[in-house]
Amino acid sequence: MSKFLILFGNTTLLSKLEFESSYPNCLLHQLDEHLFLFEAEPELAYGMMAVLGGTVKLFEIVKEFDNKITDKELIEEIVLLLLNQSNEPYFNLSQIGKGQRSVSNADIKDLIKENGKKARYFSSNPSESALLSHKSKATELLTYNLMDEDKLLLAQIKGVQDIDDWTNRDRAKPYADRKKGMLPPKVARMMVNIALGQWQQKNEGKPVLYDPFCGTGTVLLEAGMRNLDVHGSDIDQQAVFGTRDNLEWFKKEYNINIASKAFYMDASHVNKEEFDTKIDLLVTEPFLGKQTPRDQELANVFKGLEKMYLGSFKSFSSVLNDGAIVAIVFPKVQLAKRTYSLEALIDKLKAKGYNLLVEPVLYAREGARVIRQICIFTYSQKQNNT
Ligand SMILES: C[S@@+](CC[C@H](N)C(=O)[O-])C[C@H]1O[C@@H](n2cnc3c(N)ncnc32)[C@H](O)[C@@H]1O
Numbered sequence: 167m168s169k170f171l172i173l174f175g176n177t178t179l180l181s182k183l184e185f186e187s188s189y190p191n192c193l194l195h196q197l198d199e200h201l202f203l204f205e206a207e208p209e210l211a212y213g214m215m216a217v218l219g220g221t222v223k224l225f226e227i228v229k230e231f232d233n234k235i236t237d238k239e240l241i242e243e244i245v246l247l248l249l250n251q252s253n254e255p256y257f258n259l260s261q262i263g264k265g266q267r268s269v270s271n272a273d274i275k276d277l278i279k280e281n282g283k284k285a286r287y288f289s290s291n292p293s294e295s296a297l298l299s300h301k302s303k304a305t306e307l308l309t310y311n312l313m314d315e316d317k318l319l320l321a322q323i324k325g326v327q328d329i330d331d332w333t334n335r336d337r338a339k340p341y342a343d344r345k346k347g348m349l350p351p352k353v354a355r356m357m358v359n360i361a362l363g364q365w366q367q368k369n370e371g372k373p374v375l376y377d378p379f380c381g382t383g384t385v386l387l388e389a390g391m392r393n394l395d396v397h398g399s400d401i402d403q404q405a406v407f408g409t410r411d412n413l414e415w416f417k418k419e420y421n422i423n424i425a426s427k428a429f430y431m432d433a434s435h436v437n438k439e440e441f442d443t444k445i446d447l448l449v450t451e452p453f454l455g456k457q458t459p460r461d462q463e464l465a466n467v468f469k470g471l472e473k474m475y476l477g478s479f480k481s482f483s484s485v486l487n488d489g490a491i492v493a494i495v496f497p498k499v500q501l502a503k504r505t506y507s508l509e510a511l512i513d514k515l516k517a518k519g520y521n522l523l524v525e526p527v528l529y530a531r532e533g534a535r536v537i538r539q540i541c542i543f544t545y546s547q548k549q550n551n552t
Pocket residue numbers: 346347348349350378379380381382383384385399400401402405431432433434450451452453454
């Protein structure tokens with residue numbers, strides 16, 4: 167077992183739920199707002215960056231010092247580590263949390279020079295430099311002062327989010343419809359991973375995923391990245407054709423061979439004849455109402471949405487397997503004096519067999535009026551009394 171530090175993106179709660187659902191045996195200890203510590207076998211940890219959508223960086227703890235170590239000794243240790251790995255180190259040292267040392271990149275470079283070697287460094291805060299460290303393959307180091315245990319942790323980068331690849335799936339796919347509101351691929355991946363991880367904790371085999379409001383197919387592509395077979399449908403025929411194009415593009419671009427199907431369907435009248443098999447994971451972002459509704463329209467908008475959601479949940483049960491996981495976005499608008507949400511539905515859904523698995527997690531884009539509440543349910547056939 168080794169110890170790792172994991173840096174989540176700015177959706178910490180969602181990223182944490184994704185991690186805990188995907189790796190239930192790795193216990194997370196929070197160190198800072200976005201920084202967590204866990205223990206795992208290295209082979210497991212090294213594969214995490216390719217799986218997780220909400221993680222920016224992964225560091226492995228390479229040394230633990232007594233907190234009494236002086237700054238000078240710390241610099242010597244870092245130089246030793248860097249020179250062991252390269253004759254001409256390109257590096258960055260970041261520090262997170264309380265009790266930071268006065269050790270700078272320039273101090274480290276100076277000591278490397280005194281050793282007769284060349285070195286370069288870049289300076290930036292760890293959550294901002296993902297693009298840089300991904301492209302440059304620099305050695306990024308991180309220290310964290312574990313005050314409770316009088317220890318200073320020194321960690322080295324092991325994985326960085328591949329931002330180019332995420333952008334590629336967001337921007338290069340042939341069909342887009344930004345007016346309708348597309349789910350960011352990283353959020354879609356987190357939802358897929360949460361549903362998949364929760365399902366795998368109780369079931370074996372390969373689950374099939376369905377998105378009944380597929381839009382441009384963002385959820386289906388991220389599920390494809392996890393090698394899942396997918397079904398997608400939408401009430402807009404244009405979205406159905408676009409999703410098919412995106413799926414074909416995706417399979418070629420990533421050389422991934424999954425079974426996929428996209429068809430026209432109203433989510434509140436799901437017809438099971440369209441499906442080759444029953445569904446284990448339903449992951450979706452339904453129509454959330456207008457993107458910028460006026461205050462006086464909100465009561466009506468949410469009334470309409472509640473009806474559509476309830477109708478859809480009722481109709482989903484005809485294609486869901488017992489124990490299926492539903493990861494779904496609920497809209498929420500917070501005004502100064504009133505909040506509009508679909509939370510009241512959660513209780514009503516129990517009688518239809520849907521049980522909330524975890525507290526809903528908020529995901530809000532900066533400046534967005536309608537924010538997303540991500541809700542995870544498990545479906546029980548025998549509890550459905552309709
Ligand atoms: C917010 S968009 C989904 C966007 C999608 N997650 C993406 O990233 O591209 C909602 C989609 O639901 C579809 N829709 C609206 N009402 C529907 C219904 N009753 N049944 C099925 N699809 C519906 C819309 O056509 C739209 O494509």
